[in-house]
Structure formats: structure tokens, C-alpha cells
Amino acid sequence: MIVELGHFALILAFMVAVFQMIVPLIGAHQNRPGWMAVAEPAATTQFLLTAFSFGALTYAFVTSDFSLSLVIANSHTLKPMLYKVTGVWGNHEGSLLLWVLILTLFGACAAWFGGNLPPTLKARVLAVQSSVAAAFFAFILFTSNPFLRVGTPPFDGQDLNPLLQDPGLAFHPPFLYLGYVGLSMAFSFAVAALIEGRVDAAWGRWVRPWTLAAWVFLTIGIGLGSWWAYYELGWGGFWFWDPVENASFMPWLIAAALLHSAIVVEKREALKSWSILLAILAFGFSLIGTFIVRSGVLTSVHAFANDPERGVFILMILGFFMGGALLLFALRAGAMEAKGVFATVSRESGLVVNNLLLAVSTFVVFIGTIWPLIAEMFFDRTLSVGPPFFNAAFTPFVFALAVALPIGAMLPWKRASLGKAVRALVPAMVLALATGLLAWAMFTGHSALAPIGVALSTWLVAGAAVDIWSRTGRGGIGYRLGRLTRLPRADWGKTIAHAGVGITMFGIVTLTGYQVEDIRVAQIGEPYQVGAYEIELVRVDENVRGPNYISTTATVAVREIETGRLVSEMHPERRIYPVAGMPTTEAGINNGFTRDVYVTLGDPQDNGGWAVRTWIKPFANWIWGGTIIMALGGFFSLSDRRYRVAAGAARTTPTEGVPAE
Amino acid sequence: MRVLAALILSLMLAFPAVAVQPDEVLPDPVMEERARDISAGLRCIVCRNESIDESHAELARELRLLVRDRLVQGDSDEEVVAYIVDRYGEYVLLSPPMRGSTIALWLAAPVLLLLGLGLSVVYIRRRAGAPAPTEVALNEDEAARLKEILRE
Numbered sequence: 001m002i003v004e005l006g007h008f009a010l011i012l013a014f015m016v017a018v019f020q021m022i023v024p025l026i027g028a029h030q031n032r033p034g035w036m037a038v039a040e041p042a043a044t045t046q047f048l049l050t051a052f053s054f055g056a057l058t059y060a061f062v063t064s065d066f067s068l069s070l071v072i073a074n075s076h077t078l079k080p081m082l083y084k085v086t087g088v089w090g091n092h093e094g095s096l097l098l099w100v101l102i103l104t105l106f107g108a109c110a111a112w113f114g115g116n117l118p119p120t121l122k123a124r125v126l127a128v129q130s131s132v133a134a135a136f137f138a139f140i141l142f143t144s145n146p147f148l149r150v151g152t153p154p155f156d157g158q159d160l161n162p163l164l165q166d167p168g169l170a171f172h173p174p175f176l177y178l179g180y181v182g183l184s185m186a187f188s189f190a191v192a193a194l195i196e197g198r199v200d201a202a203w204g205r206w207v208r209p210w211t212l213a214a215w216v217f218l219t220i221g222i223g224l225g226s227w228w229a230y231y232e233l234g235w236g237g238f239w240f241w242d243p244v245e246n247a248s249f250m251p252w253l254i255a256a257a258l259l260h261s262a263i264v265v266e267k268r269e270a271l272k273s274w275s276i277l278l279a280i281l282a283f284g285f286s287l288i289g290t291f292i293v294r295s296g297v298l299t300s301v302h303a304f305a306n307d308p309e310r311g312v313f314i315l316m317i318l319g320f321f322m323g324g325a326l327l328l329f330a331l332r333a334g335a336m337e338a339k340g341v342f343a344t345v346s347r348e349s350g351l352v353v354n355n356l357l358l359a360v361s362t363f364v365v366f367i368g369t370i371w372p373l374i375a376e377m378f379f380d381r382t383l384s385v386g387p388p389f390f391n392a393a394f395t396p397f398v399f400a401l402a403v404a405l406p407i408g409a410m411l412p413w414k415r416a417s418l419g420k421a422v423r424a425l426v427p428a429m430v431l432a433l434a435t436g437l438l439a440w441a442m443f444t445g446h447s448a449l450a451p452i453g454v455a456l457s458t459w460l461v462a463g464a465a466v467d468i469w470s471r472t473g474r475g476g477i478g479y480r481l482g483r484l485t486r487l488p489r490a491d492w493g494k495t496i497a498h499a500g501v502g503i504t505m506f507g508i509v510t511l512t513g514y515q516v517e518d519i520r521v522a523q524i525g526e527p528y529q530v531g532a533y534e535i536e537l538v539r540v541d542e543n544v545r546g547p548n549y550i551s552t553t554a555t556v557a558v559r560e561i562e563t564g565r566l567v568s569e570m571h572p573e574r575r576i577y578p579v580a581g582m583p584t585t586e587a588g589i590n591n592g593f594t595r596d597v598y599v600t601l602g603d604p605q606d607n608g609g610w611a612v613r614t615w616i617k618p619f620a621n622w623i624w625g626g627t628i629i630m631a632l633g634g635f636f637s638l639s640d641r642r643y644r645v646a647a648g649a650a651r652t653t654p655t656e657g658v659p660a661e
Numbered sequence: 662m663r664v665l666a667a668l669i670l671s672l673m674l675a676f677p678a679v680a681v682q683p684d685e686v687l688p689d690p691v692m693e694e695r696a697r698d699i700s701a702g703l704r705c706i707v708c709r710n711e712s713i714d715e716s717h718a719e720l721a722r723e724l725r726l727l728v729r730d731r732l733v734q735g736d737s738d739e740e741v742v743a744y745i746v747d748r749y750g751e752y753v754l755l756s757p758p759m760r761g762s763t764i765a766l767w768l769a770a771p772v773l774l775l776l777g778l779g780l781s782v783v784y785i786r787r788r789a790g791a792p793a794p795t796e797v798a799l800n801e802d803e804a805a806r807l808k809e810i811l812r813e
Contacts, residue, residue: 116810235680235715242710270788341791349785356777364770371757371766379762384704386712386755393770521683602682611683 003068006056007147010097013049013104014137016042020130024123028195036123040111043126046133047101047108054088054101057146061088067153070094070146076159086170087160092294092310093146095173099290100136102174102181106210107133110185117206124192125185132184135317143310168228176221176248180286182214183251186258187283187325190276194328199272199336204265207279209643211262215255216634222248223627234585236598236615238511238623241390246369247289250362254282257358260351268340268348268413273333274355280325285362287318292369343415350408354401361397368393395449402456402505405498406463410470424470428462443514450513453505460502468495490640497633504626510619521605522612527559531616533567533597534559540601540610549575549584554601554610556588572601596620680715682722687729696729699741703728704753712755 020042027035060068061084064077074091075084089095107129114122140146189207193199225245230238239245258278264271295311342348368385375381406428410421436455443450471491472480516531527536538555545551552574558567570588577584590597595618602611681700687693700714705721713721713728724745731741745753757763799807 237715240710338788338791340788342785342788344785344789348788352781352785356774356781360770360774360777363773367766367769375757375762375766381762382750382752383757383763384710384752384755385757385766386702386704386710388702388756389766392756393767397770519681519683519686605683613681 002056003060003065003147003149006053006059007145009049009056010053010137010147011141013046013053013100014134014141016046016049017104017130017134017137020046021127021134023127025127025195028120028123028127031120033119036119039123039126039130043104043107043111043130046130047104050097050101050104054097057094057097058085058088061085064157066155066157067149068146069148069150072150072154072157074160075157077156079160079165082167082170083160083165087164089173090160090164093140093144095177096136096140096144097146098174099177099181100133100140102177103129103133103136103184106182106185110188110210114206121192121196124195125188128188128191128195129184132188132321135320139310139313139317143313166228166232168224168232172221172224172228174221175217175224179214179216179218179221179255180248180251180289182210182217183255183279183283183286185210186214186255186279187321190279191325191328193276194325194332197332197335199265199276201266201269203272204262204267204269204275205642207275208259208262208266209638211255211259211279211282212634212638215252215259216631216638218248218252218255219627219631219634222252223624223631226627227624230620231587231589234587234600235613236587236596236617236620238508238620241368241387243292243369246365247285247292250365250369251282251285251289253358253362253365254278254285257355257362258282260354260358264340264348264351268342270338270340270342270348271352271355272336272338273329276333276336277329278355278359280322280329284318284322284325285366287314287321290314291318340414342413345411345418346416347408347411347413350404350411353404354408357397357401357404361394361401364393364397365390398505399452399456402460402501405501406459406467409463409467409494409498425463425466428459428466431462432456432459439510447513450509453509453513457502457506457509460505461499464495464499464502467498468492488640488642489636490642493633493635493637493640495633496636497630500626500629500631500633502626503622503629504624507619507622507624507626511617511623514618516616518614520612521609523609527557529561530614532561533616534561535599535612535614537610537612538569540604544573546575549577551575551586552601554588554612556599556612558590558597558599568597570597570599572599574601591621593621594619680717680721681725685722685725685729687733692729692732695738696725696732699728699732699738700725702742702755703745704755706749706753 020039024036024039024042027033027038057070059065060071061075062081064071064075064084066072066075070091070093074087074094079087083090087094089098107126110122110125110129114125117125186207189203189210193203222245225248226238229240230236258275261271261275261278265275291311291314294314340348368389371385372383375383406425407418407421410424411418432455435458436451439454440448440451468484468487468491469480471487472483475483518528518530518535520528522528522535522537524537524539527534529535536557536559538557540552540554542552543550544553554572556570556572558570559565560567568590570590572588573586575584575586585600588599588601595616598615598617598620600613602613604610681697687696697714701712703713703724705711705713705716705718705724707718707720708716711721713724727745728741731744736744742754751758757766759767
């Protein structure tokens with residue numbers, strides 16, 4: 001019964017979405033306050049209905065209702081409760097329902113917190129947002145209905161993939177979706193502004209927090225995915241330039257560009273039409289990502305069923321929204337004249353450079369991702385575009401960004417002096433050079449790229465420090481330290497996020513440049529040396545029984561050579577899940593601040609001993625640490641006074657019945 | 662998502678071996694390093710977007726051994742790659758060669774960068790040369806609203 005109600009609620013939500021997409025738009029066009037005001041309760045209703053529907057599906061999973069084909073395919077009575085809940089979005093249908101739930105949540109948030117928006121703009125934003133929701137409701141109801149029943153329910157389900165029964169799955173997709181879908185708000189604001197024909201500083205201020213929030217969630221989501229791959233896949237890779245990864249990376253890059261250009265719109269009323277275009281493209285890349293993941297065009301092997309019908313439907317959604325928005329953009333963008341005047345050397349120009357580099361690097365990822373498709377369709381060549389291409393084509397842009405970032409961040413608005421900014425950054429430059437040289441001297445014979453990367457990441461972190469310090473003005477140290485605590489949170493957000501970029505970069509270049517690898521047949525009780533560590537295979541226990549698997553568990557002792565101190569006793573495993581007939585490797589990882597020791601167990605060898613792979617991965621955790629710091633910077637910026645003031649103003653303003661003119 | 666791919670692949674193979682087995686490693690560390698570098702650029706054909714260096718598949722192992730065999734025979738890096746491409750097609754190259762239509766792939770970004778650079782320069786110079794906007798005074802409603810916001 002609850003399942004039927006959930007299904008019914010979903011259909012109702014679809015109808016509300018269609019209503020909300022039409023009526024407020026007409027209301028805004030003909031200036032009818034009542035018609036516009038209806039968008040707000042509609043957005044709330046839509047969200048509540050979808051939430052109920054999602055709740056009903058969760059209920060079906062939690063109670064193991066095997067009359068639903070989705071539950072049969074993805075659950076089992078004996079599955080732990082956590083995975084019964086996360087299993088709801090561990091499949092195509094359920095994850096799409098989560099997608100629209102988040103979509104309607106963002107729409108409702110715009111209704112709840114958008115009190116200070118002009119009524120016409122608000123009505124249009126909610127209408128556009130609702131049109132996206134309507135398209136996805138239709139997609140779910142017509143091609144991917146999670147509420148389908150089966151005639152004769154089985155006694156038990158087929159269980160969720162053992163590898164997916166991981167806490168990582170609980171958080172990774174929701175964060176990614178919060179990011180993907182959050183960009184729909186930027187899209188709705190852009191299209192509404194195009195319909196309105198007006199983009200001003202206020203638009204920049206409204207659109208930025210949504211973009212920032214979406215970017216923060218995407219950052220966390222991508223970071224989680226990367227970390228999960230690192231510890232779960234058993235060879236310690238953290239980024240593979242896989243189409244599905246690229247699908248999440250492209251919106252991230254564009255969102256990063258947008259949240260910088262929106263500042264220019266907000267503060268200087270320039271880069272308006274460019275920001276609108278970015279807002280449209282950011283969501284466009286989200287949709288492309290959805291298409292890539294769910295259509296299976298680019299990835300022949302994937303967990304979510306590859307269904308051409310679904311692919312075509314998403315392609316239609318993509319075509320409609322991107323085509324429509326870009327057409328509108330072509331018609332209206334010319335009307336958006338920039339107002340702010342700025343000199344050739346200024347913060348504005350710096351942000352133009354930022355946007356240029358981010359946009360082109362997004363394009364590199366995009367063209368590399370779809371090139372196999374283009375080559376096959378138009379040139380009849382089957383070829384691969386893999387990590388070597390992306391490393392070669394993408395890295396220069398990252399390096400260029402890293403060089404320019406601290407300087408651009410130091411430039412004042414309107415008119416700046418390059419010499420002054422560079423002079424202030426001399427200490428950062430010296431420090432960067434010193435660490436780069438140190439890295440070069442310590443590890444001769446490695447690639448030249450790594451010391452450059454080390455220098456650049458130091459430059460980024462030190463540059464961020466110089467930037468925030470320069471904001472404290474002149475005076476004694478004590479006075480300036482005092483000022484430091486009273487700086488706007490946006491300044492802190494900027495510094496923290498920029499430093500986070502440097503930290504992640506440091507982790508990536510040192511890991512790729514200086515990791516030590518060892519492959520050998522290890523005999524039990526015969527220690528050997530890897531880097532500064534002594535590794536000893538102490539014991540291997542076969543047929544160790546886990547809850548639902550059988551394991552071959554090794555005991556590996558890791559000692560420091562210099563002191564002989566036991567650093568860690570780790571237990572890399574090889575597991576077999578008999579029910580699923582699936583083997584997995586569990587790496588033994590000793591996390592450290594300056595390095596990870598990463599050990600995997602291979603096959604037993606014919607003449608005794610075991611194949612063992614050992615890596616010393618320098619500064620591995622800095623990659624994800626930097627990601628978290630970036631997200632933290634985003635949160636700081638999001639809590640800046642100017643946004644809180646706007647939210648506070650919303651509470652004191654009457655939200656309904658305000659005539660437009 | 663990569664996890665899922667690995668998972669499905671591992672389903673197809675009963676016991677996945679860890680990539681690069683100890684018995685494959687060449688005694689000469691320099692030659693082994695070359696073999697690793699070459700392997701990282703060659704696609705495992707039965708896998709999804711994995712190089713033979715990181716793949717568990719049996720075919721990847723055969724290719725790794727082939728690469729090492731050619732190196733031991735005295736081939737240069739380029740000759741080894743050419744040897745493999747001759748047999749498996751350019752599909753095995755993870756970095757497509759700059760040849761024919763692929764030139765467009767490699768040049769797309771630099772060209773776009775130059776184009777964007779040109780547009781940016783035009784835009785920035787126009788902004789720099791634009792007359793300063795005349796400040797538009799707030800009307801009564803806007804002034805009242807501003808006051809309200811600032812009261813916070």
C-alpha cells in the first residue's frame with residue numbers, strides 16, 4: 001500500500017511540476033502576482049511529494065518488500081540495515097529518484113530562502129527549475145519506474161554487490177548528486193535572467209551561493225570517490241581519467257570558473273553574458289555526465305544497466321535544455337552590456353585569465369572524453385584516449401593556473417600594479433623556489449615535472465598566506481593578527497580554498513613523482529627493504545572465515561630501518577565471496593602524514609612464498625586533505641556576512657503579494 | 662564508478678592475479694622501468710580504459726611479457742610500441758598518435774586557448790577604454806530597501 005502511495009505521490013509531483021513550470025511563467029509575463037506567487041507553495045509541495053515517494057521506496061527496501069522488482073534485484077533480507085538504506089540509490093532507478101529529490105529540494109530552497117528576489121525573477125527561476133524537474137519525473141515514470149511490482153514475489157532477493165556494501169557508497173553518490181543537481185539552480189537563474197532580459201550585480205550575488213554550494217558538494221563527492229578507489233581497488237591509484245570520473249570533473253571545473261566570474265558580475269557588473277553562458281554550460285555538463293553514466297555510450301561496462309531507450313531520453317532532455325537555453329542566450333546576450341570599467345592589469349583581468357584557463361581545461365577533458373566517439377562516427381577510427389593523453393594535455397593548464405593564481409588573487413579591483421603584487425609575493429616565490437630545488441636535489445634522476453610541481457604547490461600555499469596577510473593593512477604584528485580574525489569570511493574562504501588547491505597538487509605531484517614500488521616473491525620470515533622501511537611477511541592464514549566471505553589474510557610487519565621501530569602490523573587480504581562468486585583484494589594500508597605504506601597480497605608461488613606488492617606513497621593523504629580544505633574554504637565563503645545579511649533580510653520582507661512595479 | 666568496472670571485470674575472471682607478477686619483472690632495473698613506462702601507455706583490450714600495467718587480465722599479462730620480450734631482444738621503446746600496434750591496431754595506444762584526424766584532438770585545446778586569449782584581450786581592452794558609467798541614483802523604493810537591508 002505504501003509503495004502504491006509512493007508511486008502515486010511521484011505522479012502527483014510530476015503534475016505539480018508541470019503546473020509550476022507553466023503558471024508562474026505566464027504570471028511573470030503578464031504581471032499577475034497571484035499566478036507568480038503560486039510557484040512557492042508548488043515548489044514546497046513538489047519537494048514533499050517527492051520526499052514521500054523516496055521515503056516509500058526506502059520503506060520497501062528496509063522492510064525487504066520483494067514484490068518490487070527493484071528490491072529483488074538489489075537487496076537481501078540478511079543485508080545489514082545501513083546497506084538496505086544505501087541500496088535505495090545503489091541502482092539506476094533509485095539513484096534517479098534521489099536525483100529528482102535533490103532537484104526538488106533545491107527548488108524548494110529557492111522558494112524558502114529567495115524572499116529578497118524580485119517576484120518576477122523568482123517566479124521564472126522556480127518555473128525553469130520545475131521544467132527540469134518535470135523532464136526528470138517523466139524520465140523516471142516512463143522509462144525507469146522504481147515502483148514496478150512483480151506477480152509472484154520470491155522469498156529472498158539477489159543481494160547488493162558485495163563491493164558496493166561499503167560506507168563509501170553511502171556518501172559518495174549523494175554528495176555528487178548534490179553537486180550535479182545544485183548546478184541546476186545556476187542554470188535556472190541564468191535562463192530566468194535571460195527571459196527577464198536583465199543581469200545586474202544582484203543576479204551575481206544570488207547565483208553565487210548556489211554555485212558555491214554545488215561546487216563544495218561536488219568537491220566532496222569527487223574527493224570521496226577518489227579516496228574510495230584508492231583504498232578499495234588494490235593498486236593505490238586515485239584518478240584514472242575514466243569517462244565516468246571525467247563526467248564529474250567537467251562540471252566541477254566549470255562551476256569553479258562560474259563562481260569566480262559571478263564575483264565579477266556581483267562586484268563590478270562585468271562578464272555578465274559570459275557568466276550566464278557558464279551557468280548554462282555547468283548544468284549542461286551535469287546532464288552530459290548523467291548521459292554518459294546512464295546511457296553506456298562511452299562505457300561499455302558499467303553497473304547501471306545500459307539501456308539505449310534511456311540514453312535517447314536523456315539525450316532529448318539534454319538537447320531540449322541546452323538547445324533552448326543556448327538559443328535564448330544567442331537572442332538575448334547582446335542586450336547585457338557590461339558596466340564596470342577596469343584597467344588591463346586588475347583583479348577583473350586576473351579573473352578573466354582564471355576563467356579562460358578553467359574553460360579551456362574543461363574543454364580538454366571534454367574533447368578527450370568524447371573523442372573515441374567522434375573518431376568512430378566521423379573518421380572510422382577506433383582509438384583510445386586514456387591517461388597519457390589527459391596527463392599531457394591537461395597538466396599544462398593546471399601549471400599555468402597555479403602560476404597565475406597567487407598573482408591574480410593579490411590584484412586589487414579596477415586598476416592594479418603588477419609590480420606591487422609581485423613584490424609582495426617575493427617571499428612566497430623564494431620559498432617555492434627553495435622547496436622545488438630541495439625536491440630536485442633530494443631525488444635526482446626522477447622526472448623534472450615533480451620538482452616544478454612541488455615548487456608550484458608551495459607557491460600556491462605561500463601565496464594564499466601572503467594574500468590574507470596583506471589584507472590586514474599596515475601596523476604592528478599584534479595589530480595585524482587582530483585584524484586577521486576580523487576579516488570577512490569570504491577572504492578566509494578564498495585563502496583556505498586556494499591553499500587547498502596547493503595541498504592537493506602537492507599530494508598528487510609527490511605521489512606520482514616519488515612513489516617507491518616493489519614487486520617480489522616474499523618468503524615468510526625473510527624481511528626485505530623498500531624505501532626507508534623493512535617489510536616482513538610474518539604469516540599467511542588461509543581459509544579465514546568472514547561474515548559472508550572466505551579470506552586469505554597475511555600479516556605483514558613494517559619497520560623503520562633506521563630505528564628498527566615497528567611502524568605497523570598490517571593485514572592485506574584476498575577475499576572470496578562464495579555466494580556472489582567474487583574475489584576481491586583488500587590492501588593493507590598504513591596511513592601517515594608524510595607517506596602511506598600500501599601492501600597487497602598476490603598469488604602463492606609454486607616454489608613457496610607469496611607475490612607481494614609494496615608501495616611507499618609519499619603524501620598520499622594530502623590529496624584528499626587538500627580536497628577537504630578546498631570544500632572548507634567554500635563553506636567559509638558561503639557563510640560570509642553578505643549572504644547571511646541577504647538571508648536575514650528575507651525573513652523581514654513580506655514574501656507574498658508584492659506588486660512588481 | 663571505477664570500482665564498479667573493476668568489479669565487473671573481476672567477475673569474469675575467477676582469480677584475478679595482481680598486475681605485474683614477480684616472475685615478469687626483468688632483472689635489469691633500467692629495462693624494467695622502460696617496460697613499465699611502455700605498459701602504462703598500452704591499453705588492455707579486454708578491459709575498460711585500463712592500461713596493461715594496471716590490469717589483472719590474462720591478456721594484459723601476455724602483452725606485458727611480450728613488451729619485455731621485445732625489450733630483451735634489443736628493440737627500442739618506439740620499436741616495441743610499433744610492434745604491438747602492428748598486431749593490435751592503434752586502439753591499444755592510450756595516447757592517440759598525432760596523425761590524421763587525431764591532430765584535431767591534440768590541437769583543439771591550444772587553438773581554443775589562443776582564440777580565447779584573443780577574445781579576452783579584445784574584451785579587456787574594450788573594458789579598459791570604456792567610459793566610466795554614470796552613476797544611477799537609487800529610486801525611492803530601492804533606497805528604502807537598501808536601508809532595510811543595512812539595518813541588519
